[in-house]
Amino acid sequence: MFTLILQLALGIMAMSTFLYVIRVIKGPTVTDRVVALDAIGINLIAITALVSILLNTNAFLDIILLLGILAFIGTIAFSKFLEKGEIIENDRNR
Amino acid sequence: MQLLHFAILSPFLFALFIPILAKYAKRVHTGWFVLILPVLLFIYFLPMIRMTQSGETLRSVLEWIPSLGINFTVYIDGLGLLFALLITGIGSLVTLYSIFYLSKETEQLGPFYVYLLMFMGAMLGVVLVDNVMVLYMFWELTSLSSFLLIGYWYKREKSRYGAAKSLLITVSGGLCMLGGFILLYIITDSFSIREMIHQVQLIAGHDLFIPAMILILLGAFTKSAQFPFYIWLPDAMEAPTPVSAYLHSATMVKAGIYIIARFSPIFAFSAQWFWIVSLVGLITMVWSSFQAVKQTDLKSILAFSTVSQLGMIISMLGASAAALHYGHTEYYTVAAMAAIFHLINHATFKGSLFMAVGIIDHETGTRDIRKLGGLMAIMPITFTISLIGTFSMAGLPPFNGFLSKEMFFTSMLRVAHFDLFNVQTWGILFPVLAWVGSVFTFIYSMKLVFKTFKGNYQPEQLKKQAHEAPAGMLVAPVILAALVVSLFFFPNILSYSLIEPAMNSIYPTLLDGHEKFHVHISQWHGPTTELKMTAGIIVIGTLGYLAMNKWKGIYKLFPSKLALNRFYDKLLALMEKGSYRVTKQYMTGFLRDYLLYIFAGFIILMGGVMMIKGGFSFTTEGMADIGGYEMILTLVMISATAATVFARSRLTAIISLGVVGYTLALFFVIFRAPDLALTQLVIETISVALFLLCFYHLPKLRRKTKTRTFRLTNFIIALGVGIIVTLLGIASSSQRTKDSISSFFLKNSHDLGGGDNVVNVILVDFRGFDTMFEITVLAVAALGIYSMIKTKVKEEERSGE
Numbered sequence: 001m002f003t004l005i006l007q008l009a010l011g012i013m014a015m016s017t018f019l020y021v022i023r024v025i026k027g028p029t030v031t032d033r034v035v036a037l038d039a040i041g042i043n044l045i046a047i048t049a050l051v052s053i054l055l056n057t058n059a060f061l062d063i064i065l066l067l068g069i070l071a072f073i074g075t076i077a078f079s080k081f082l083e084k085g086e087i088i089e090n091d092r093n094r
Numbered sequence: 095m096q097l098l099h100f101a102i103l104s105p106f107l108f109a110l111f112i113p114i115l116a117k118y119a120k121r122v123h124t125g126w127f128v129l130i131l132p133v134l135l136f137i138y139f140l141p142m143i144r145m146t147q148s149g150e151t152l153r154s155v156l157e158w159i160p161s162l163g164i165n166f167t168v169y170i171d172g173l174g175l176l177f178a179l180l181i182t183g184i185g186s187l188v189t190l191y192s193i194f195y196l197s198k199e200t201e202q203l204g205p206f207y208v209y210l211l212m213f214m215g216a217m218l219g220v221v222l223v224d225n226v227m228v229l230y231m232f233w234e235l236t237s238l239s240s241f242l243l244i245g246y247w248y249k250r251e252k253s254r255y256g257a258a259k260s261l262l263i264t265v266s267g268g269l270c271m272l273g274g275f276i277l278l279y280i281i282t283d284s285f286s287i288r289e290m291i292h293q294v295q296l297i298a299g300h301d302l303f304i305p306a307m308i309l310i311l312l313g314a315f316t317k318s319a320q321f322p323f324y325i326w327l328p329d330a331m332e333a334p335t336p337v338s339a340y341l342h343s344a345t346m347v348k349a350g351i352y353i354i355a356r357f358s359p360i361f362a363f364s365a366q367w368f369w370i371v372s373l374v375g376l377i378t379m380v381w382s383s384f385q386a387v388k389q390t391d392l393k394s395i396l397a398f399s400t401v402s403q404l405g406m407i408i409s410m411l412g413a414s415a416a417a418l419h420y421g422h423t424e425y426y427t428v429a430a431m432a433a434i435f436h437l438i439n440h441a442t443f444k445g446s447l448f449m450a451v452g453i454i455d456h457e458t459g460t461r462d463i464r465k466l467g468g469l470m471a472i473m474p475i476t477f478t479i480s481l482i483g484t485f486s487m488a489g490l491p492p493f494n495g496f497l498s499k500e501m502f503f504t505s506m507l508r509v510a511h512f513d514l515f516n517v518q519t520w521g522i523l524f525p526v527l528a529w530v531g532s533v534f535t536f537i538y539s540m541k542l543v544f545k546t547f548k549g550n551y552q553p554e555q556l557k558k559q560a561h562e563a564p565a566g567m568l569v570a571p572v573i574l575a576a577l578v579v580s581l582f583f584f585p586n587i588l589s590y591s592l593i594e595p596a597m598n599s600i601y602p603t604l605l606d607g608h609e610k611f612h613v614h615i616s617q618w619h620g621p622t623t624e625l626k627m628t629a630g631i632i633v634i635g636t637l638g639y640l641a642m643n644k645w646k647g648i649y650k651l652f653p654s655k656l657a658l659n660r661f662y663d664k665l666l667a668l669m670e671k672g673s674y675r676v677t678k679q680y681m682t683g684f685l686r687d688y689l690l691y692i693f694a695g696f697i698i699l700m701g702g703v704m705m706i707k708g709g710f711s712f713t714t715e716g717m718a719d720i721g722g723y724e725m726i727l728t729l730v731m732i733s734a735t736a737a738t739v740f741a742r743s744r745l746t747a748i749i750s751l752g753v754v755g756y757t758l759a760l761f762f763v764i765f766r767a768p769d770l771a772l773t774q775l776v777i778e779t780i781s782v783a784l785f786l787l788c789f790y791h792l793p794k795l796r797r798k799t800k801t802r803t804f805r806l807t808n809f810i811i812a813l814g815v816g817i818i819v820t821l822l823g824i825a826s827s828s829q830r831t832k833d834s835i836s837s838f839f840l841k842n843s844h845d846l847g848g849g850d851n852v853v854n855v856i857l858v859d860f861r862g863f864d865t866m867f868e869i870t871v872l873a874v875a876a877l878g879i880y881s882m883i884k885t886k887v888k889e890e891e892r893s894g895e
Contacts, residue, residue, distance in 0.1 A: 007722070007723070010721075011723045014723040014730070017730050017757075018733070021730050021737075021753055024749055024753055025734075025750065030746075033745075034749070037753065041756065047760055047763070048760070051763050057766075059768040062772060063771050066775055074752070078786070
């Protein structure tokens with residue numbers, strides 16, 4: 001019963017990821033796509049957690065933490081890029 | 095290493111000292127030092143006549159590469175000795191002549207004598223070794239040294255052209271010959287010519303007989319300047335005259351004749367050999383004697399005349415095949431006898447003629463027959479030499495050319511009466527062609543001597559005041575001219591000493607036991623057909639010479655477009671242009687085209703091999719079930735990939751690629767690979783960030799500019815590669831024959847590696863080497879990027895930005 005619920009939840013998360021991908025593809029502006037990508041990252045966290053419960057292992061807990069950090073860094077990088085056109089600023093006056 | 099090996103190699107060893115002598119002994123002409131060697135060698139070879147005369151041969155082996163059967167085997171028999179004597183004898187005379195011909199102040203003597211000695215050694219090697227591979231080595235050395243000698247005045251464009259042409263033609267022939275030798279090795283399993291002659295029955299019945307024969311003949315024909323390969327020889331006349339006299343009349347061009355004579359015992363049984371050799375010889379003789387009449391340059395006349403005389407000798411060698419069928423009677427062996435006799439005669443009179451022409455060139459400053467004339471009174475000795483040489487060449491008594499020409503006619507007349515090789519119908523062609531060729535020979539011989547020495551003296555046309563040559567220059571041609579005359583009166587000094595042993599080498603299987611060839615050359619045969627033919631030549635030739643202005647027009651009938659030189663030049667240009675065009679066609683400089691070739695090649699080779707070998711297979715056995723979320727995630731990945739490919743802006747493509755990477759990490763999670771998933775996530779994030787870093791500098795995606803065919807080709811190729819890889823994956827997973835070795839790692843990771851994380855234990859313990867080099871790869875990449883950025887900055891600084 002518990003497994004069934006988990007699988008159902010996984011299915012829903014996968015479906016939601018797919019819908020986000022549609023947003024990534026269609027997204028009229030780049031900002032839409034970046035937000036969708038960020039959400040995909042969060043979805044991945046959920047899926048990873050569900051899978052690790054399903055597989056009855058704690059080997060994937062690192063991934064969850066990493067994903068959290070990376071999704072954050074990635075979104076920040078994109079945002080900075082969209083705002084300034086570059087990620088790492090080159091200080092020419094140094 | 096015996097004295098004999100040393101004798102062949104001595105010119106090479108001596109050549110090493112020539113540059114030193116040329117540099118430090120400047121007061122003496124270097125040629126005087128060089129002269130010692132050929133004279134010594136001649137004296138060394140001369141007593142061997144006694145040995146070959148009694149039918150004995152000398153064989154001496156020096157092991158070189160015994161494991162491959164390649165040994166420096168010296169084998170001296172009649173034929174080899176005859177050539178060795180010609181090479182060293184005429185070599186001595188040519189060296190003597192060159193001392194006076196080449197000035198020690200203005201010419202570079204060191205290189206000249208180094209090349210000349212190299213050539214002499216190579217030529218001795220060609221005629222005296224028994225091993226075909228060593229023979230081929232010396233053969234190529236003659237080509238190379240001849241190339242160097244022709245291009246001696248390398249600042250002249252014509253010299254370079256002639257040298258390149260002769261090298262191209264003779265080396266292509268030489269390579270063909272190498273092929274022939276290798277085929278013979280395949281048949282007989284031996285590199286030794288002796289061994290091959292012993293296995294002649296085996297060779298005659300073998301499938302490779304004809305290819306081997308034709309390849310070896312190609313080598314011989316190119317070297318001996320036979321039709322249609324004679325074109326290099328007239329252009330080789332840009333060489334200094336001693337070189338022309340030595341290489342292009344007496345020795346190198348006879349290397350092909352040597353090969354034909356040497357391989358006669360192996361091949362002459364076949365009708366093909368008879369037809370090819372004798373017809374090519376005759377055609378060459380007629381065609382180039384006809385061409386020689388047209389020339390206005392003295393050396394060109396002599397060049398065409400050499401080609402013609404070589405053709406004559408080769409046709410006689412072809413005709414000599416008959417004796418192998420009929421057995422040993424004088425009636426059939428006369429062709430071989432005549433060939434050898436004329437070989438010697440030609441070396442004498444052609445050598446003297448070249449030297450005489452060299453004297454005229456040296457003393458008047460021109461070789462153009464239209465500017466010369468009336469030199470008879472000014473240069474009486476040169477005139478006498480030329481007269482003797484040309485009359486001998488034309489076949490007039492009392493010179494040795496008369497005797498060999500009579501014998502030539504005899505052999506050609508007898509060919510007409512053969513009843514083998516299907517000669518009957520065409521037999522009459524042989525004496526007729528021979529006669530026509532001889533008429534032209536007579537005409538150009540007369541032209542050569544009378545246009546130069548008779549007529550009006552034209553001092554205003556000449557660069558120098560004409561005068562007789564210094565005595566030293568005249569010594570060598572006088573010796574040769576004396577030989578020409580004395581060989582007419584005493585031809586039989588040659589018959590027992592040189593001709594009979596040489597015939598022994600051409601027909602080694604013909605005689606049984608103690609029988610001997612009986613060669614007797616007599617000046618007077620009685621009123622035979624041959625004599626009438628000679629009389630006819632004199633009459634028609636004289637008329638032809640006197641009326642030359644009347645019939646000169648027929649040379650205009652042959653359009654110069656059809657000339658073989660034009661053909662050669664066109665062929666070279668065509669090859670150059672063609673290969674350039676072909677290269678240009680596929681070497682476009684666009685990476686996408688090269689990728690296209692690579693991927694198309696992959697599809698064709700991989701798909702073809704799998705198809706032919708029946709490698710594609712598909713089973714569902716042992717497959718895992720697919721869950722619903724896996725399907726959806728696959729769908730996610732596919733749509734993200736599609737979005738990457740069809741994205742209109744680069745940013746979309748980068749984001750979509752990020753989605754693909756993240757989904758891949760998720761698949762790693764689902765398929766229980768936490769370490770992979772971790773790494774994949776980090777790497778994907780970094781690479782997306784890097785893409786964004788580059789984004790600003792990258793151009794906009796341009797899709798409009800690409801044509802439809804281009805996109806269609808790309809689509810087909812991409813589809814093909816995808817299908818092939820998918821099919822390969824399916825096929826390889828459905829045809830597992832062996833169990834995976836992973837159970838070992840799972841079992842022993844803890845005990846042997848001391849860790850529970852199997853992936854990490856494999857990476858750093860079981861297969862640590864891979865990891866080490868992956869680290870190296872990363873280090874190299876990092877250093878590469880760093881240096882790329884740094885050097886770019888430096889360049890910018892240098893250009894003042």
